[in-house]
Amino acid sequence: MRISHLVSERTKDVPQGANVKSHILLVRAGYIKQVSNGIYTLLPPAQRVSQKIQKIIREEMDNIGGQEVLFPVVMPREMWDKSGRYSSIGAEMLRFKDRTGRDMLLGMTHEEAAVHACQNIIKSYDQLPFMIYQIQTKYRDEARPRAGLIRVKEFTMKDGYSFHTSAEDLEKYYNEVYEAYNRIYTRIGMKNFISVKSDNGAMGGSYAHEFMLLTDIGEDSIVICPSCNARANMEVAVSKYDMPKFEDAPLKEVYTGKAKSIEEVCNFLKIQPNQTMKAVCYAVVGDNKKTVVAFVRGDKEVNEAKLKNVVGGEIVVKDLADTELVKGNIGAVGLKGDNLQIVFDKSLEGLCGLVTGANKEEYHLTGVNMTRDFAGVEYFDIVKVNEGELCPHCGKPLTIKRGIEIGNIFNLDTKYTKSMGMTVAMPDGSLINPIMGCYGIGVGRSLASVAEESADEKGLNWPMAIAPWQVYLCPLRNDDEIVANKAEELYKTLSSKFEVIYDDRKVSAGVKLTDSELMGIPVRVVISPRSLANNEAEITIRATGEKIMIALSELENKLTELCKI
RNA sequence: CGGAAUGUAGCGCAGUGGUAGCGCGCAUGGUUCGGGACCAUGAAGUCGUGAGUUCAAAUCUCACCAUUCCGACCA
Numbered sequence: 327m328r329i330s331h332l333v334s335e336r337t338k339d340v341p342q343g344a345n346v347k348s349h350i351l352l353v354r355a356g357y358i359k360q361v362s363n364g365i366y367t368l369l370p371p372a373q374r375v376s377q378k379i380q381k382i383i384r385e386e387m388d389n390i391g392g393q394e395v396l397f398p399v400v401m402p403r404e405m406w407d408k409s410g411r412y413s414s415i416g417a418e419m420l421r422f423k424d425r426t427g428r429d430m431l432l433g434m435t436h437e438e439a440a441v442h443a444c445q446n447i448i449k450s451y452d453q454l455p456f457m458i459y460q461i462q463t464k465y466r467d468e469a470r471p472r473a474g475l476i477r478v479k480e481f482t483m484k485d486g487y488s489f490h491t492s493a494e495d496l497e498k499y500y501n502e503v504y505e506a507y508n509r510i511y512t513r514i515g516m517k518n519f520i521s522v523k524s525d526n527g528a529m530g531g532s533y534a535h536e537f538m539l540l541t542d543i544g545e546d547s548i549v550i551c552p553s554c555n556a557r558a559n560m561e562v563a564v565s566k567y568d569m570p571k572f573e574d575a576p577l578k579e580v581y582t583g584k585a586k587s588i589e590e591v592c593n594f595l596k597i598q599p600n601q602t603m604k605a606v607c608y609a610v611v612g613d614n615k616k617t618v619v620a621f622v623r624g625d626k627e628v629n630e631a632k633l634k635n636v637v638g639g640e641i642v643v644k645d646l647a648d649t650e651l652v653k654g655n656i657g658a659v660g661l662k663g664d665n666l667q668i669v670f671d672k673s674l675e676g677l678c679g680l681v682t683g684a685n686k687e688e689y690h691l692t693g694v695n696m697t698r699d700f701a702g703v704e705y706f707d708i709v710k711v712n713e714g715e716l717c718p719h720c721g722k723p724l725t726i727k728r729g730i731e732i733g734n735i736f737n738l739d740t741k742y743t744k745s746m747g748m749t750v751a752m753p754d755g756s757l758i759n760p761i762m763g764c765y766g767i768g769v770g771r772s773l774a775s776v777a778e779e780s781a782d783e784k785g786l787n788w789p790m791a792i793a794p795w796q797v798y799l800c801p802l803r804n805d806d807e808i809v810a811n812k813a814e815e816l817y818k819t820l821s822s823k824f825e826v827i828y829d830d831r832k833v834s835a836g837v838k839l840t841d842s843e844l845m846g847i848p849v850r851v852v853i854s855p856r857s858l859a860n861n862e863a864e865i866t867i868r869a870t871g872e873k874i875m876i877a878l879s880e881l882e883n884k885l886t887e888l889c890k891i
Numbered sequence: 892c893g894g895a896a897u898g899u900a901g902c903g904c905a906g907u908g909g910u911a912g913c914g915c916g917c918a919u920g921g922u923u924c925g926g927g928a929c930c931a932u933g934a935a936g937u938c939g940u941g942a943g944u945u946c947a948a949a950u951c952u953c954a955c956c957a958u959u960c961c962g963a964c965c966a
Contacts, residue, residue, distance in 0.1 A: 338915070338927070339903045343896095343959040363958065411966085417892095418965070435966060469892070469964055477965080545965085642892095642963080736966090766966095802925050836926040854925060864925095 327370075327795065328817075329829045329841075332356075334369045336841050346543055348778035349474025351786050355844045364471025364479035368770075371845065374794035375773050376482060380461050382513045382791065383484045383767060386506045390499075392459045392486055397439040399463060403429035405438045408746045416640075420467045432465040437742045437764060440487035445748035451491050454750065454760060455499055459486030461769065473543065475774035476730060486765040489743075491752065496737060496761045503735055503765050507537055510767065511732070515789025516776055522548050523558040524734065534736040537767075538729030539775045548729045549711045553722035561631035564707060565715035565724055570600050572679030575693035577659065582690045586654025588624040591690060595681060599624035603674060603682040603694060605656035608633070611640035615665040617651070618644075621658050621682075623673040626709040633708045636669055657683035657691050659699055670696075672705045732772050738762040777846075780869075786846025787868055795827040796889045798847035802835045802854035812853055816863075816881075820851075823882065824889055843868065849888050851881070 334356030341353045341360075352358045357372035368376055384394065403421075406412035412419075412431070420432040433439065440458060448454070461484045468479050475481070486503070490496040504521065511519045516539060524536040536559060538548055549563035550556075558564075585594040592599055602624030610616045618637055620628050634641050650663055658668060659682065674680070678695035713726045743749075743759035752758055773792075780787040790796065797820060801813035817828045827847060829838045835854075842850045852864040863881050865874040865888070876884050 335901085335916085337902060342898095342903075345960080360958095415966075416964085437966090466965080470962090472960085640964090734966095764966095805924085834924055834926085834928060836924090836928085839926050841927085852925080856925070 327827050329827055330831050332370060332827070334371055336844055344474065346473040346476065346778070347781055348476070348774045351781050351844070351846075352474055352774065352777060355786050355846065357786075358475065364468055364477070366475065366478060366480075366770075371794040372773065375788065375792050376769055378792040378794075379514050379769050379772055380482075380484070383461065383510055383769070386510050386513075387457075387459050387484070387486060390457070390502045390506050392457045395443065395458045395460050396462060397433065397436045397443065397460055399433050399465070400430055401433055401439060403431065405442055406431060409438050409441075409742055410745060411438070418467050418469075420465055433462075434464055434466045435766075436460070436485055437487065437738065437762070438746065440764075441742045441746045441748050441762075444489060445743075445746065448489070448748075448750060448760075451750055451752050451758075455488060455490045455495055457486055457488035457499070457503075457763075457765075459484060459765070473774075475770045476543075476778075477545070478770065481771065482769040484765075484767040484769060488763040488765070489760040490763070491750070491758065491760065493739075493761055496763050500735060500737060500763050503763070504535065507733055507735065507765075507767070511537060511772075514772060514776060514792050515780065516732075516772070517779060519732065520548075520550075520557055520729075522729075523562055534734060536731050537733040539732050539779060540727055540729050541775075541778060542728055543778065544728035544730045546729050546731055548727050550725050550727055551717035551720060551722060552725055554717060554720035556717055556719045560710060560726070561629065563711045563724075564718050565711040566718055566721065567673070567712075567715045569673075569676065570598075572601055572677070574678040574695055577691055577693045577699070579684050579689050580692055581688060582655075583688050585690075591681065592624070595690075595692075597681060601679065601681055603658065603680050605658070605683060607644040607651060607656070608637075608641040609644040610637060611642060613639070616667065617663070617665060618667045618669060619651075619656065619658075619661065620669045620671070620708055621674060622671040622709050623677075626671065626673055626712070628671075629708055629710040632706075633669065636706045636708060637667065652683065652685055652687055655683035655685060655687060655689060657685050657694075659684075659691055659694060661685060668703075669708060670700070670703055670705050671708045673709055675705045730771065730775055730778075731768075732775050733767040734765075736764045738764050781846070784840075785844035788846045788848060790848050790889060791891045793825075793846065793848050795825045795847050796849060797824045797826045797885060798842040798845070798850040799826050799828045800838050800842055800850055800852045801829070802838065802852060804830070805832055806855050808858060809853060809855060812858060816851075816853070820882070820885070824885055849885065851885070 336356045337354055340350050344350045357369055358366045359369060360366055403412050419434055422430055424430050463480060464483045465480050471478050488499050518540045519537055521535050521537050524534045547560035549558050549560055582591055582594050585591045588599050588602055588604055600623055603621050604624045606620045606628045608618040618641060620633055622628055674696055676696055680694040681690055681692050682694050684691045711724060714723050717724050740759040740761055742762060748759060749757040750760055777786055799817055801809050804810045804813055820826050846868060848868050850866040857864055861878050862875050863878055865876055
């Protein structure tokens, strides 16, 4: 490719409002151009990277028996009514009508399409297991896209779906996919990635993993045990922690005045937060009347993902203005009201001598004894793990890190095959709903994640396996006829063996050299009057900055060695 | 969806009521040129959209739209 004709512009200016490295550099190096909020065009360099990532994904998916398909982007409502997701998914799904007034939608995930594709074609147990996958555009009407390609509305995704006759069979295949994912991320040159246990969310099913790039700009919190290497998304992470012992006492109302928050009440009563019981109130989406009151120990925070699973529906923080609840003085003792659901966290189980709100202004209650005052209630785990609490597996302290989710694998169980009525005949003649697994990788997000991880102060820095071009051919002083002729000759010969971007522009040396670094091309070959005088070229390795002077006759051999993946 | 901000040339920005500006980029000519060269000349704008106030609006008022950041959401 001649850079003079490349549809891509490099610039010194940082895009307005951008503060994430990969976002800034992908724009500055001419890889992407924003069309609208969360919607980007991939310019030629980015599309080349994307296609190399896709090629690696295809190879690994095919390697574990995957069959590539292509589902539609636009689907009719009826397909999604069957699974129940047309109504259960919110504004994130873009809906519209076709010319006849029929309800349609843009695909944001393809479980329904996968079941539709297989049902009635696959009829017998001996056709299972199998896995189908596609690499295609997804559209999710995200409330807040951000950070360039990290979180967008429209993106390319690999999504795969496997079908099995038993849970054991799925688990076996799930582990194969797990290993394939590790190979994919390693092959695209990602270094600091891990897998973590995750929440199934509205996908349903019983177990799931996410693959994460560890980075401070990540949107997810990950709980990691440095000792035994156990890892989980904060949404599902659990820990061991001390259960304090306080002196048992009878219930007693005490004046606390304006003290409302845990901190204020603790200061007022001269106690520690772990001696209090904190109330956090939520509304249930789709049920205006109901209020969920979650009680957790004062030193802990509610984990809304866990609470959502206990409640069995979407929850949002409740505005208490239109309820009977006394904000800042809510307590579980004697708390009554229509449409209240009270959930206790396990951190409270068996404690006594606790302080909680008295359900009236300016008063709290001391001496709360969980066993005595709440006989027979059920306790759920609904709190976030705090840094330093102990690993449930090995008992050592846990740490918390940030990560970007770059892929996930789910056990879907029979959620979709059952709701959509897909059955296969078993050897004994009975019909079962196959068990499904589902496996996603965001291609654009992986691209941005590798960019984020590998870039340095000079610009992007692609691993050889996914670099848009392997070699940056950089003639300096190509106004000189000898240099220009040699460059043209090299461009022709090298292009037959390598992916070459040829800087044929008549601009100063500095511009070419900095552009080659900004674009992150792994190997740069410089020729100039000076090097040609010795029949040499200068090779520079982008990742290390290492410079190698090489005889022109040896150039091809050297490049073959350097471009090896 | 809550909070905050921004919208002026391709990009980054200045411009508080009176002739539309700067830097980069682009075009032409010349001099330079192994780390984002210099000089000269030039092209490029419905100042986000619509209404209002005013003799006069990029500038003041209102509405709308778009974009960005923080948070919520994120299958």
